[in-house]
Amino acid sequence: MAQKVLFINCTPKKSPEESNTRALCNDVAEVYEKEYGLRCDFIRVVDFNVLPGIESDMGKGDEWPEILERIKDADIIIVATPIWIGNISSLAQRVFERLEGTYSEGDPDNGQYPLYNKVGGAVITGTEDGAHFCAKTIQFCLMRFGCTIPPGADCYWVGPAGPGPSYIAAEGGRHLYTNRTKRTMVANTVFMAELLAKNRIPTNLLEVEEKAAAESTESIEIDWRSASKKESGKPKN
């Protein structure tokens, strides 16, 4: 059965306003669909009422549970964000805060969080600068929640230093580097998703916890102030 790709677009612009980040997602999706036969789904986070918090359901009016269901249903998760002052958007950060709730939804048999055995990637647009930091942040968060990150799992377009046209106006879709990273990301995430579909990660996190607890102390008493004095002037690491 064909793998499913979910693009989580974290633009601040509500549908149907045109989003540069969505435009790049579309270009990526076209490769997933036409060249690899995968199905692509799109979520624009700002269209939902995603309440602040770190649990999977923050109560009345919270529309995160619907997004979370679609995340759980996907095989490849692409978090797509515009860049604001060098960081992922507030909506992308909100997504990761809410995914913290999945830590407590471990599988009863092996403790694996719901995003285990999925594959993660990053799509980023900005008028300028910040894509490296956004890509590493997206990939790191997804990896923490259980995703595998294959090589080349980021695709972005940014213009040169300072304000300027964004992806659509600058015809970023004709930019060689962006197209190269787009195709690499698609090829490698598809391969990895198929591999993990046939070979589930066998790690039992409940056993990990048990073994870790057995070699750890229950409490720690450290005299931080005197320790600090003793170590002053000495290399710390």
Next chain:
Amino acid sequence: MAQKVLFINCTPKKSPEESNTRALCNDVAEVYEKEYGLRCDFIRVVDFNVLPGIESDMGKGDEWPEILERIKDADIIIVATPIWIGNISSLAQRVFERLEGTYSEGDPDNGQYPLYNKVGGAVITGTEDGAHFCAKTIQFCLMRFGCTIPPGADCYWVGPAGPGPSYIAAEGGRHLYTNRTKRTMVANTVFMAELLAKNRIPTNLLEVEEKAAAESTESIEIDWRSASKKESGKPKN
């Protein structure tokens, strides 16, 4: 055949001085060796004369080529760093600068860089704060050079805010969280390395480049200043 793990320790302390980062690497290596039967190799970068630059051989006196050979020989690459002012050490950054040279060592048949099909992870120690940023930076760089990053591929110990004892003095080896992440990282990197040993990534980067070039323009002319004016006051992404 048993997979090989390489720990690249980026401490500023030369051998045989005691290194907290090495101490945590030892604890990680013990699990790789005793519980999974893998062989572990250790490099302390500061013991080598690694010249500044971004090519694989920077000429007379450069000892990076020896390190690079051992990197190419490994299946799992763990970059281990102490934290300095919230960032990876200068020696860790040097390693990534030198790995830029591998971009021009693509396989003649499929263009894959030499780190493709390897698995990456991060080990971090600090008296305090900065591990998240270091982990995401290490993983992102390794991913860019070709490594796959499985879930939970970071293990660290840090104390609370401010100066204090480091891993050895604080008995970080008895810290539950560190031990949990240690065991998760080992289990998941071993699984992924075995998987990739049997299933090489098929992506042909030469074909990717060809297709990307075909859909891209050779040059771009943009009037950045007027574009900036036109867009002022409008959401950019």
Next chain:
Amino acid sequence: MAQKVLFINCTPKKSPEESNTRALCNDVAEVYEKEYGLRCDFIRVVDFNVLPGIESDMGKGDEWPEILERIKDADIIIVATPIWIGNISSLAQRVFERLEGTYSEGDPDNGQYPLYNKVGGAVITGTEDGAHFCAKTIQFCLMRFGCTIPPGADCYWVGPAGPGPSYIAAEGGRHLYTNRTKRTMVANTVFMAELLAKNRIPTNLLEVEEKAAAESTESIEIDWRSASKKESGKPKN
């Protein structure tokens, strides 16, 4: 007249729920008030409906304009955030996105943005790790919008690696390092705010723009692909 301090608390918890970030702000405020005689004001961003976007007023229902008025009224701006997965909270990022709107509110005489001549600082709490990155992000954003950042302008508490008690439960208020940074931040921001009250930054950004435009081209044509080929294998910077 006494300087005014504004704490912008970016916790996801609505009032009156107890906030660890607020608890540390209270401890900082006590020094501002009792030892320096300044007045402190507190905003909990989550209590307001701050719409996504990058303009100063995003229309119907947007309560950012009220927050912005209080920001403009303050002399010292402290952005306070909990840490989530090593990053500032989504509410803190939202604050910075909305402050982008101030770029277009330059003074008609000298072009200075409304946050010019104010002083910035950062307060951070987390159960663990990430304070350095959050501090640098907060300070950088505030600096971009016009604030001056004096030395030691960050104060934080975090526990050791992994989950654990936060500021209140861990009695972070008795932590030496946190108290040292608290007092340094207060002393240096008060000094700088008084200095800037008597000595306004004279830079005329309209003249800067004019001179910059005179030495710049209107448009740039670069053949990125051939440039890339020419440069391959050579150090880039």
Next chain:
Amino acid sequence: MAQKVLFINCTPKKSPEESNTRALCNDVAEVYEKEYGLRCDFIRVVDFNVLPGIESDMGKGDEWPEILERIKDADIIIVATPIWIGNISSLAQRVFERLEGTYSEGDPDNGQYPLYNKVGGAVITGTEDGAHFCAKTIQFCLMRFGCTIPPGADCYWVGPAGPGPSYIAAEGGRHLYTNRTKRTMVANTVFMAELLAKNRIPTNLLEVEEKAAAESTESIEIDWRSASKKESGKPKN
């Protein structure tokens, strides 16, 4: 007396090789010198043997002490770096590691570190992306060591996503945004340096330490594991 500016160029290229980062420094220096009458000094870190470590003198062969003297002699410190994989160069990180040694060189009367009352700024060049992160890192480190960061204290040039020509080849010196930030940085750092020359920061860090110690405990005992369990499922901050 005229203020002195020190540019610390962290390029990996030894003199007299052409450095893009130096080229942008030259353009910045021209404004400092011709329009404000300041004297500019340049250090290319790679020309010195700066040993790894975190003390001000790491012994035989270490040439950091000479750099440190010139840093102490300057009023405005500009750390200039090329970007590598989104981070400051290994030589820039080395500079910050070595500046850790200044923490133990506090003034006997007020405890202030040697960089107190100086002004900091950042110059960054890259073929692409990463300037925001580099700027915030440079500014944060300088602030930690005692520098004040006025608004707009970063100047950079980067091209669009992916490889391409760097500052010199791309004629970055004609880029409007870079020139705007260049002139803003110069104007604001000059103003702040003159202000601090006449108004030294009065904070007594020895008194700060004393007061902080008086309100802090000597040691902390926390049962991290049970604390973690108690808090599970609850918002942490």
